[in-house]
Amino acid sequence: MEASTAQAESTPGELFREFARERPAAVAFGVIALIVLALVAARGLHDVAQASLNGLTLGVIYALGAVGLTLVYGILRLVNFAHGDFLTFGAYMAYLVNVTWGMPLAAGIFFAMATTALLGLFFERTMWRPMRAKGAGFLQLILMSIGLAFVIRSAIQWFWGSEIRTLDVDVTDSVTFLGLRIGQTELLVVLVGLAVLVATGLIVRFSLLGKRMRALSDDLDLAETAGIDTRRVILYTWLFAGALAGLAGVLSGALTNLRPELGFELLLPIFAAVILGGIGNPFGALTAGLVLGVVIELSTLVVEPRWKVTFGFVALIVALVIRPQGIFGRARAV
Amino acid sequence: MSLPSAFTLEAFTNLGFWSGVLVVAGIYAVVTLGLQLNVGYTGIINFGQAGFMAVGGYSMAILVLEAGFSFWLALPAAVLITMGFGVLIGLPSLRLRADYFAIVTLATAEVVRLVAQNARDLTGGNKGLYCDFEGGSPVCFDDSWRSVSDSILGFVENFWSDPEPLLPLLLVVWATVAIGIVVLSYVQGTPWGRVLRAIREDEDAARALGKNTLLYKLQSLAISALLGALAGFFLALFLATIHPDDYEPIVTFFAFGVLILGGLASYKGVAVGAVLLWTLLEGTRFVELPISEEKTAALRFAIVGAVLIGLMALRPQGMFGKREEMVLGD
Amino acid sequence: MVCPCSLGRPGVKENLVKRPGLVLAATVTALVLALGVAACGDDDDDGGGGGGEAGQLDLTIGNLVPLTGDLAPYGPAGQKAGELAVKEIDAAIKQAGVDQTVELATEDGASDDQGGVQAARKLIADGATCISGDYASTATVAVARSVTVPEGVLLISPASTADALSDLDDDGLFTRTAPPDGLQGRALADRMEQELGGLKGKTINIGARNDLYGTGFADSLEVELEERGATVAEKVIYDPEQPSYNAEATQITSGNPDNFVIIDFPETFAKLGPALVRTGNWEASKTFITDGLSSTELPEEAGGEATEGMLGTAPGAFAGDAPDAFDQLYKQAPGPARNLFDSTTFDDVILCYLAAVAAGSSDGAEMADAIVDVTGPPGPKYTFEQLPQAIEALEKGEDIDYEGVSGPIDWDENGDLSRYIYNISEFKGGKLVKVDTVEVTAE
Secondary structure (H helix, E strand, O other), X not given: OOOOOOOXXXXXXXXXXXXXXXXXXXXXXXXXXXXXXXXXXXXXXHHHHHHHHHHHHHHHHHHHHHHHHHHHHHHHOOOOOOHHHHHHHHHHHHHHHHHHOOOOHHHHHHHHHHHHHHHHHHHHHHHHHHHHHOOOOHHHHHHHHHHHHHHHHHHHHHHHOOOOXXXXXXXXXXXXXXXXXXXXXXXXXXXXXXXXXXXXXXXXXHOHHHHHHHHXXXXXXXXXXXXXXXHHHHHHHHHHHHHHHHHHHHHHHHHOOEOOOHHHHHHHHHHHHHHHOOOOOHHHHHHHHHHHHHHHHHHHHOOOHHHHHHHHHHHHHHHHHHOOOOOOOOOOOX | OOOOOOXXXXXXXXXXXXXXXXXXXXXXXXXXXXXXXXXXXXXXXXXXXXXXXXXXXXHHHHHHHOOOOOHHHHHHHHHHHHHHHHHHHHHHHOOXXXXXXXXXXXXXXXXXXXXXXXXXXXXXXXXXXXXEOOXXXXXXXXXXXXXXXXXXXXXXXXXXXXXXXXXHHHHHHHHHHHHHHHHHHHHHXXXXXXXXXXXXXXXXXXXXXXXXXXXXXXXHHHHHHHHHHHHHXXXXXXXXXXXXXXXXXXXXXXHHHHHHHHOOOOHHHHHHHHHHHHHHHHHHHHOOOOOOHHHHHHHHHHHHHHHHHHHHHHOOOOOOOOHHHHOOOO | OOOOOOOOOOOOOOOOOHHHHHHHHHHHHHHHHHHHHHHHOOHHHOXXXXXXXXXXXXXXXXXXXXXXXXXXXXXXXHHHHHHHHHHHHHHHHHHHOOOEEEEEEEEEOOOOHHHHHHHHHHHHHOOOOEEEOOOOHHHHHHHHHHHHHHHOOEEEEOOXXXXXXXHOOOOOOEEXXXXXXXXXXXXXXXXHHHHHOOOOOOEEEEEEEOOHHHHHHHHHHHHXXXXXXXXXXXXXXXXXXXXXXXXXXXXXXXXXXXXXXXXXXXXXXXXXXXXXXXHOOOOHHHEEEOHHHOOOOHHHHHOOOOOOOOEEEEEOOOOOHHHHHHHHHHHHOOOOOOOOOHHHHHHHHHHHHHHHHHHOOOOHHHHHHHHHHXXXXXXXXXXXXXXXXXXXXXXXXXXXXXXXXXXXXXXXXOOOEOEEEEEEEEEEOOEEEEEEEEEXXXX
């Protein structure tokens, strides 16, 4: 054995830090598990389970919004501030079908997803692609997306006004299982959302399109030289992101109500999920979105309910400070 | 008397109204000067200016109303608190990538606003802060300012009978803008300023030359926190009240609008951009369109968005910036 | 790593184009010149000097309404009400044959402080010396403190109910035709005492939405209840736009209190109500509400289980010809349907006018001095239908007592309504039913 320069014995602390670097997800889940156990000890299993169920409804919406946003970022390096308004757009499209035309909510959901997907496509063709061709900078694109957010929101306000509207959903019935209560609409949101998320996960992981999206996300130029039709993949990514955003908007609108600020209010938590999951990582965004929702609701066991959103943001800031690339992000040079 | 809302020459000489617009423009100019230092010169994308305004405004009001400070002591104390807050945020987050840093600053500003909204014992929550009515006579956070303002007006009355009541605030705000422009422009030529510039152009190179880039970035952030605090004071004095709703992210977005309208890396552009943006926004009150008010408001918003998009697409350097300032290097 | 916002080429020099300096100088000069010109040409815009000769009056009244923003649903009705009021005034002036001109200027306050302040500035720039507005209490504070009081303009709010407004230091320049929430809180607490056979030893939980209305009301109600011997065990403030209210509902129902009070609006309660039902620890029949939830559509929106048996206060209607006549006048005119603050806005505009006539001037401070006498006893009563007679009386120097369409409007020294009527309503069989009327007087 060659004699090396004197190495200090690895302390448990250093070993842990090494472990944390290698398996961040495991550590994160471990920490959360510990917190949950502490909460169970303090408040009882029922309360914790109920809060987690509540958190899933929130988390599903965050996850749907985050996956779309992160897919776009991964490929185009575009921080899309208009993404929130895609959610709002989807919600109002569903309103059109569900309330104005009186059709069932399911039809509204499909319509919302389809139209928002097309909206994403539209802006890709008319705005983002030409700007990329011009060699637009990061700041330019961000500011453009802010402008786009204003435009979309104003258009919605133009047509529907700023008064609050509701979708035609049942708010009063509820379901009980295992001693936990959940509203009928909330249950619908969780089931639909999870189903779509699982499907999305499968597509991204196993389908050819998914593989190509990940290739572009890794290295756009390399993917192009490898012969992938990047234009097409980019278009599909926007369709995907738009559809997911539209769905998130409808679900959120079903749970609360419709107003022009609907999407923008969700934008920051969605950003939080994107970053916590490692920007550009759809699985990370998915998981982080769900976890964020659950953590926010769990916080109500400790703080008063009106602090729960603040808590979510603080959690984001803390997590970023500890691990800048997010829980699931790869350790890029920061 | 002519029609109040027609698009006439008289509309433009409505002194009281335009003084208000100029004050708001000046407030945005102050806060955007800080943004310019951060974005245009240091290369840090700071989306938290509204948060600094809130910390400044609230600290000042809380010190006066709840800790019994004198207004004149509360001002510098609040500035220090805000700068300290800026450093506190900057320390862990300035080493993040630009896009992460942007989100963290945005999230922090929102946390500040939400704390203001929910820590009701400290900040009054959604009731806002303006006066403390307990005890014999009410104490208001702007009492001292009002006496000074009245004295100034009394002096001005020697030359101009019935002066515009906003005049003192208008003068102070724009004096701050002017001083800010002069000082910041001068500082850019100093070695310190050149390091900031180098950090923006190529941080690794700057670091390789032995510069502690984190320290410089912190200083830049602290200065924009200072300017944010001042803007927060001025807004509080203008509205005569402090409320969480006045510090929503839209304020930061409008500041960015001013920034790019004036052009990156141009301090003078900030002043012009601010006046232009707010003249546009408020001037539309004088235009009568055959559509409902709500649609007009939506239109106003849409125009701001369209201007942002248009500028970025066609003239990203704004009025006074240089095109290369906006282009990506990677 | 290279910052993504770095320049493409290294070594690009500082480039402050020389032109901007000139442009800036030119802009500043232009501004100074404009201000100077405006100052000189502006004499007729300050405070309105009408009222030189006996009976001659030139008055501009400002109508500050929220046409955009959160309170936008209420603005258009307020706008229409103001216009109707000026029509009545013009007709009365013609009939009374006096030499007076009254104009109305309307501006959008955008439901927030900055919008309200800018709108008020514009109204004053248009010559208004008396303004009806603003609606949101925080905006009214900003408008009063930063604009109308410094400018010596009379401000009458038709909608701001926050208690803190009573304490404003305003030289009498601020009053309101909307009752302070404290009055309603007292009416509610009194009724609760009556319904429960006494509040001593009772535990009450309060749930309120996290805005000025909810938090303000919750705070003052807590004081009222505890003064009567009850204990407020939980005061839960919740955000109005949550996807799930289960956590909030759990907290509101925690500790098994005797009764509940919910201070909210229908859009949020539509979600909170069912969540409360789901906890299994809550009954609507044990819950009291305030005017925010006294809406006829609530049982449909929140469901029967969440509403049946809830009892609470709502603004009542004073009996009389004036409210009915206004209702007819409003409905016959084209435009938006009736909404919450139309009658108070109507009264505000009429009051501005009457104050000017009584003061013989359109100067804000002089109107402020005259307005309390004009609205309250002593003096013969006049409604808006008897405006010509009221004008004659005032021209003769007599005192009058204006009876408004929103109530008798008798003010105390704070400019607050000294008495008000509330309906006590209950949700019975899916409908909102009035069960009683109470009158509350300020202490």
